[in-house]
Amino acid sequence: MNSDFVLTVCPFCGCGCQFYVQVMDGEVTGVVPCKTDEMSEGKPCIKGRNATDFINHPDRLKSPLVKRNGKFEPISWDEALGIVSRRLSEIKQKHGPDSIGILSSAKCTNEENFLLMKFARAVIGTNNIDHCARLCHASTVVGLVKAFGSGAMTNSVPEIEGADCIFVIGSNTMEQHPLISLRVLRAKAKGAKLIVADPRRTPLVDFADVYLQHRPGTDVCLLNGIMNLILSLNLANNDFIAQRTEGFEELKKKIEEYPPEKVSRITGVDVVALEKAARFYGEAEKASILYAMGITQHTTGTENVLSVANLAMLTGNVGRESTGVNPLRGQNNVQGACDMGALPDVYSGYQRVKDKEARAKFEKAWGVKLPQEPGLTVTEMTDSAINGSLKAMYIMGENPALSDPDINHLKKALSSLDFLVAQDIFLSEAAQFAHVVLPACSFAEKEGTFTATDRRVQRIRKAIEPIGDSQPDWIIVSELARRIGGIQFNYTSPREIMEEIASLTPSYAGISYERLDNGRTLAWPCLSEEHPGTRFLHKDGFTRGKGRFFAIDYREPAELPDNEYPFILTTGRLMFQYHTGTMTRRIPALERELPTGFVEINPEDARKLSISQGERVKVKSRRGEIEIKAYITEEILQGVVFIPFHFAECPANELTSRNLDPEAKIPEFKVCAVKIYKG
């Protein structure tokens, strides 16, 4: 009997816990916590503990599939890659490179994202590459780049323990980032003040010193109100504002328009709580803000992010330990996928496509001419597919058929494509629309790196041989690139890809596999081989020079309830499932906890509609209708309902709207109008 323990990184949330995968005779048998890991300290959550259970699931794709007469048939790799390369070349020739759209994956490694980015730009010749960050933190990247110059979490996770005040807004930290909430609670045990703002009463609220239950979509107003109070209580850090920021006068004028009474009227939070929150945050020496989808997934997403940045700069809580503006990234490698340039407007390390120098650098390195104009985002690709300008799509490890807004519209888009390739480990909802499906490997079957939410780059290691005929994504992509005529795709291992990344990406310049050995981690920017990595950003100056204040006016969400659709629907995730459930719904321990979705509804609303606990109801919006179980709870405000989006049998995203943030193009998942009735 052969047994082995392979150190790797959890494939679920952005915390990035390392653990050992236990291997017996070439088969994965379980997870063993790693005590020396800084993030998890040997204490993974339930998803981490069961992270390997889906690897050997019978549903795993074991050979390439091709759709013939509406049915999938297994074929050989040679045939499959032949079809894909032939069809993509044809479409490229006939309709131009921009008729092909490529979706990368926040579940794949940095190397694979970089490679797919290179494939799109150098081989296909299009900037139409994007991934699911568009649906979660696109507004963070845009907003924080505008305010600070860098769109990532400013501080590292362990630092949270040292904060004097923690302001959690729009994040269900306890369920989505359990190991980060541990830090929050440790800080609280040391005497820190905890402020939680969320329309839904999340488990963290039980520990809060102040709870602000504001109406969905009123975040800007709430934050302006708090800033107004901080100014009037004289708690602003004037030295910081004078020395390190610009644009304060404008902001000051703007937030004077938000006296507490007005804010209270709009948000539904009472003035006393607002003042308490302002005092706690303003008086703290080290205050840290944590936020997530509750801030970003709005038509005002970028504005929300800018308001958060305003609040931090107003009190000088940036650029020091245990402070900062900390967007909690959802996926294990969504930070990495953004860093690698799997976005339509930037190369790796956020080097702009429009920047001539950057483009010249990549053209020189890859030996090809690169397209100049930024490409289409995920949300724009859908529309282009329907109006016919996008002919083909290549989807690597994503399931937009459950995660994108208004999925009826998306399904129409996918089925109107001439050619769709899906590369995945399971036949996901989106893959079912594909013409060719390529079986990829799970995290335990390949080498690579993941970048966790606090910019920490960590290695994953191969524990077992690929299941069936599946192949690691980087092999599939480079083989395909070679067939279509790409040069410089002769990699023998992800290590070589990382060397290329380091040579082309300033913030990853000092990162190499050698430095990541033995469970060591490096947080970018890591500028040279001697650079120790960066725990917190903007220490002596902001990345863009001076921090910029933006005067933001409160705007209402795009779709508000009316007589026909009287409820606000807000969507989100739950502890025991993960995103579209492609993996977690195949893990028995998790599926047992949460086998299906529900709609959370306030008891008062339920009484009016005479809905009883557990009854099946219909929820309808302007875009679709689903049948779902009612769950009556005090945790949600009157007039608001909540549906988790994990479940294909009751997909919340059939209801959500395609209204986009104008800058970040992020859809408004958190607010749309619905009605509920008994069917």
Added chain:
Amino acid sequence: MDKQDGNGKIGAVLVVGGGIGGIQAALDLAESGYYVYLVEKSPSIGGIMAQLDKTFPTNDCSMCILSPKLVEAGRHLNIQLITNAELEEVSGEEGRFRVKILRRPRYIDIEKCTGCGLCAQSDFSNLKEREEEIWVDRIVIDEAKCIQCGECTLACLEENNENHAITNIVFERRKLTELPPEQREGREPETLAQRVALMDEESRKEFWQRELSRCIKCFGCRDICPVWIYDGAELEDAEWIKPGEIPPAVPLFQIIRAYRIASLCVNCGMCEEACPMDIPLRTIHQLMWRQTPESVFEVLPGLDTETKERLIRRVKEKPMVKTEIKK
């Protein structure tokens, strides 16, 4: 061993073991004029015989035989009792041996102890239900079991004032809390188990409510437990713990878990180490170690009577160890 007496006999005798055999030997030797050191490992002499009802073959009451001898051995001028001690090494030769004896601390000054017995009846002792689980006796504090709650010390102090007999370090620790902070430095503070044991019912309830409501139901405490040999049992039964709920029923979830391993727990502390929310689970087991499972429910309050009865009934109906053992 240089005792010499008037009869011209030289030397003293060391008797190892204070059971009925050792006592009789010591008495016989002492009567013949030797000075006897009687070494006994446990805190008191008497051994197994004190635990028997009748003796073979006469069916005599064992205590009727033993107790006069105990009294005699205790009062005999030629016998010195060395209890709570063990023989470590013997050197020398016949007639002139040197021995090394390890004496364990008793935490009770037997010169001062009046045998009032109040320590054994102190508050915390009352929580116990099985007699054999006594850990504070009037003759000794059992090091292995004591959680140093300090209740016995207080009882002794109350009865005997300045002349208190218990020298438990807890006494020092409790005095610590009265000192100004700067003088406390360098001295050992109270442990969590002590603090919890000493809480009144209300604050204990609050304490567990606060700690356990952090639970995110990762099952880490259960999965890592070396003595958890059941399947999911009630923890995965929707009748007891609602699936998908966070935190899972407080404190029922932890009570069921604790109950399941009550008789097997070795207090290794892995459950606490595995907890991603830093819940002090080990404290539950430190307290549980000295309590029967029924009384644990008093230590972990907040459970309504109906659920409690249901749980006890269920556990009694089902065998503690299932035949199917988790893979």
